[in-house]
Amino acid sequence: MGNGARDNFGHDTTTDEVLAGIDLSGKLALITGGSGGLGAETARALAAHGARVVLTARDIAKGQGVAQQIGESTGNKTVEVEELELGSLASIRNFAERFLSRHNTIDLLINNAGVMACPFGTTTDGFELQFGTNHLGHFLMTGLLTPALINGAPARIVSLSSRGHQMSPVVFDDIPFEHRAYEKWSAYGQSKTANVLFAVELERRLGPKTVHAYAVHPGVIPTDLSRHMVPEDFEFLQKRAPTGNLRFKSVEAGAATSVFAATAPELEGRGGVYLEDCGVAEVNDAEDAVDGVRSYAVDSAAADRLWSLSEELVGQTFSL
Numbered sequence: 001m002g003n004g005a006r007d008n009f010g011h012d013t014t015t016d017e018v019l020a021g022i023d024l025s026g027k028l029a030l031i032t033g034g035s036g037g038l039g040a041e042t043a044r045a046l047a048a049h050g051a052r053v054v055l056t057a058r059d060i061a062k063g064q065g066v067a068q069q070i071g072e073s074t075g076n077k078t079v080e081v082e083e084l085e086l087g088s089l090a091s092i093r094n095f096a097e098r099f100l101s102r103h104n105t106i107d108l109l110i111n112n113a114g115v116m117a118c119p120f121g122t123t124t125d126g127f128e129l130q131f132g133t134n135h136l137g138h139f140l141m142t143g144l145l146t147p148a149l150i151n152g153a154p155a156r157i158v159s160l161s162s163r164g165h166q167m168s169p170v171v172f173d174d175i176p177f178e179h180r181a182y183e184k185w186s187a188y189g190q191s192k193t194a195n196v197l198f199a200v201e202l203e204r205r206l207g208p209k210t211v212h213a214y215a216v217h218p219g220v221i222p223t224d225l226s227r228h229m230v231p232e233d234f235e236f237l238q239k240r241a242p243t244g245n246l247r248f249k250s251v252e253a254g255a256a257t258s259v260f261a262a263t264a265p266e267l268e269g270r271g272g273v274y275l276e277d278c279g280v281a282e283v284n285d286a287e288d289a290v291d292g293v294r295s296y297a298v299d300s301a302a303a304d305r306l307w308s309l310s311e312e313l314v315g316q317t318f319s320l
């Protein structure tokens, strides 16, 4: 039987369309990078449908501004803001401790924060900036918060990846670019592949406990993510686009796939998948692929290897 409007979800579907008829009262949603862009819209939409939202920000004042706007526009005044710098293991540990002292349950975790195509840099702990922030930071944080996710089960974890994952697998022989020239798009691609592999491995480990994990490509959305881009970068991305033209989405449509992954009844019990345009995408290894997920990003052996390596790098094992 058809599912009405939900059968027609696609490129321009918005957060509120995804959440029509869904009541999130009593659910706690934690969103990293809620100080702007897709994270702020994800927080607004979930709060508008009754969720209790905790958003993280590295700049607390910026995060509080978003929380205030959400309170005014939705009437939901329960949004909390917590400081988190994903480029610092100490900040992540502090955050997790504070969070767990206040909340013992998470229903929806949206690992949204990210940086893209920045010049070479390292995190406080010396990891290449994009891999360290986008993957390792979320890896440690999620591991530390797992007891709350298990308490919240059935719970979901959403990992913001990108079509950019097609630009590189995780290069296990040289993740930090010590033996190859740094290339900002390969580094972004590597980190976004790591985001998919992390969802695959989380699903394997936590799926049986009804904590399911999903990876998402949100689309192409004009946000501050492009802060490091120069005109040649836009030309580079235009050339990679199917028609030679990037097809942009609104922020409300960009956050829709995250919200879909976090709440869609259609995805019940079906984790470890990669979504785009509010639907599950297929594996696509065609050289000129513009959609779908690369097989290297959903490879279970690579997912397992990345987990072990990440434990080593952050100096903590998680017996899940």
Ligand SMILES: NC(=O)c1ccc[n+]([C@@H]2O[C@H](COP(=O)([O-])OP(=O)(O)OC[C@H]3O[C@@H](n4cnc5c(N)ncnc54)[C@H](OP(=O)(O)O)[C@@H]3O)[C@@H](O)[C@H]2O)c1
Residues within 6 Å of the ligand: 032, 033, 034, 035, 036, 037, 038, 039, 057, 058, 059, 062, 084, 085, 086, 087, 112, 113, 114, 115, 116, 133, 160, 161, 162, 163, 164, 217, 218, 219, 220, 221, 222, 223, 224, 225, 226
């Ligand atoms: N926009 C797109 O077209 C697009 C496409 C594909 C994938 N994505 C993915 O979608 C996610 C959200 O991107 P967006 O477009 O909303 O970008 P954005 O507007 O730049 O927002 C990124 C968020 O991450 C936070 N952040 C960055 N570095 C951080 C760090 N070291 N520690 C903690 N928080 C940090 C930012 O905080 P500040 O406010 O302090 O900077 C901001 O809240 C990213 O993972 C991105 O890779 C976006």
